[in-house]
Amino acid sequence: MNKPDQIKTQDRPASLYAKREPVFNRRIDGKFRRLKWAIMVICLAIYWGTPWLRWDRGPYAPDQAVLVDLAHRRFYMFGIEIWPHEFYFVAGLLIMAGIGLFLVTSAVGRAWCGYACPQTVWTDLFQHVDRFFDGDRNARFRLYKAPWGPAKIARRLAKWTVYLAISFATGGAWIFYFADAPTLQHAFWTGTADPVAYATVAVLTATTFVLGGFMREQVCVYMCPWPRIQTAMLDEKSLIVTYKDWRGEPRGSVKKAGKNPDRFGDCIDCNQCVAVCPTGIDIREGPQIGCITCALCIDACDRVMGETGRPRGLIDYATLEDAEREKAGQPPTRHLKLIWRPRTMLYFAVWGGIGLSLLFLLGTRVHTDLTVAKDRNPPYILLSDGSVRNAYTLRLRNMQGRPRKMEISIEGLPGAKIWSDDVGMAEAGTALTRIVPADETQSLRAYLVVPAGTPAQEFTFHLQALGEAREQDSAEAQFDAPGEQ
Numbered sequence: 001m002n003k004p005d006q007i008k009t010q011d012r013p014a015s016l017y018a019k020r021e022p023v024f025n026r027r028i029d030g031k032f033r034r035l036k037w038a039i040m041v042i043c044l045a046i047y048w049g050t051p052w053l054r055w056d057r058g059p060y061a062p063d064q065a066v067l068v069d070l071a072h073r074r075f076y077m078f079g080i081e082i083w084p085h086e087f088y089f090v091a092g093l094l095i096m097a098g099i100g101l102f103l104v105t106s107a108v109g110r111a112w113c114g115y116a117c118p119q120t121v122w123t124d125l126f127q128h129v130d131r132f133f134d135g136d137r138n139a140r141f142r143l144y145k146a147p148w149g150p151a152k153i154a155r156r157l158a159k160w161t162v163y164l165a166i167s168f169a170t171g172g173a174w175i176f177y178f179a180d181a182p183t184l185q186h187a188f189w190t191g192t193a194d195p196v197a198y199a200t201v202a203v204l205t206a207t208t209f210v211l212g213g214f215m216r217e218q219v220c221v222y223m224c225p226w227p228r229i230q231t232a233m234l235d236e237k238s239l240i241v242t243y244k245d246w247r248g249e250p251r252g253s254v255k256k257a258g259k260n261p262d263r264f265g266d267c268i269d270c271n272q273c274v275a276v277c278p279t280g281i282d283i284r285e286g287p288q289i290g291c292i293t294c295a296l297c298i299d300a301c302d303r304v305m306g307e308t309g310r311p312r313g314l315i316d317y318a319t320l321e322d323a324e325r326e327k328a329g330q331p332p333t334r335h336l337k338l339i340w341r342p343r344t345m346l347y348f349a350v351w352g353g354i355g356l357s358l359l360f361l362l363g364t365r366v367h368t369d370l371t372v373a374k375d376r377n378p379p380y381i382l383l384s385d386g387s388v389r390n391a392y393t394l395r396l397r398n399m400q401g402r403p404r405k406m407e408i409s410i411e412g413l414p415g416a417k418i419w420s421d422d423v424g425m426a427e428a429g430t431a432l433t434r435i436v437p438a439d440e441t442q443s444l445r446a447y448l449v450v451p452a453g454t455p456a457q458e459f460t461f462h463l464q465a466l467g468e469a470r471e472q473d474s475a476e477a478q479f480d481a482p483g484e485q
Helices: 004-011 031-052 088-108 111-116 118-134 137-145 150-177 181-189 195-215 217-223 226-233 254-259 296-307 320-327 335-339 342-364
Strands: 066-069 074-077 080-082 240-243 315-318 368-374 388-398 404-411 417-420 431-436 440-450 457-465 472-479
Touching (some): 031 066, 031 118, 031 296, 080 088, 088 335, 111 118, 118 150, 118 195, 118 217, 150 195, 195 217, 240 320, 296 315, 368 404, 368 472, 388 431, 388 457, 404 440, 431 440
Antiparallel strands (some): 074 080, 240 315, 404 431
């Protein structure tokens, strides 16, 4: 009979923690490697270059093409200026980005993860830094196993310095999206920038340094939720990196296959597909969450197949459905036909519908806006002649890059007169005019008075710009008076 402490020891589960095995992937060249280079250059160029693009908006608005102006609560994108009350445009763009990822995933698998995800781009960049300082796969592995000494410490310090420089350059670029880039750059280097700019650069530099330089594939496998979401988005018609086991198995070296050509498949078990993988997985074990679909294993396998005189494509982009067809000796389906199927067409229709709706709203939006807030206490004031007065706070928005004259009038409240703090009740009339500065919101304290006996009722404030376009807006309001409400 087991003792209690023995039972406790036997029932204890194995540790859920596994020490990370570092990945030393080998350099490879091929069409997908070159595609990754091209996409990396484009992504980094867009990221670094966008804040420096200029866009002339006149003397009253910033000239930066893409700017998130938190101080003035504006979002500028070339000729479009989004105000806080128009946040639905930003929400629409975010929804389009999400549906766009669904569309891409259902059509071409995890293309986002493999080529354009920032974590992929930075990890790829840092792996090239590793090769520059430490050599290719075997040299890096030997250095990793070697004891710490002056040479290893010097290499590590040099490499981590480059890591830090890249992290600083990328983290620092982010702040230029939130202020005028040339001005902020000068202020940053002269020590006169806002402390929040230095704090933001420090935080983003640290996170890029750690996530891209050290955690790497662990972010993709353990931290990022997107691979798990994408797994649900994939189906048997999605393009994924596939090892054609019916063609490659059983594995055998070139020498063995030469002696028994009918016994072994095309895979010579050289492990080159594993050696070049940035996440260190073996694609021959089937689809798995660690595969980011970067296709470097395809480049490695095609090179080996070419060197051994065997057909390329043992590892290739293929759908699960196509893999079964090819296994049965049938011709593969054309990729274009795989992309345009009901599921992807539905995603595209939703994505396009949202995009067209945003364009329609953008084309029909007016640059004049009015909001009204009524005084709650007191709801009304009886004047000495029996007339009734209500007070309101109006906010007039001029969303154009020039000052505009605007008229505020009353509709649906017979006999009403309006005045403000700077006019006086003696000059009350049926309308007020104000000049609203360019690209600003002007607050106006307004009073309405109606003849004695006028009941409480709803009415409308009407705002009209007196310029060429004569844009207008209106806002419903309540007028309170003595008697039954």
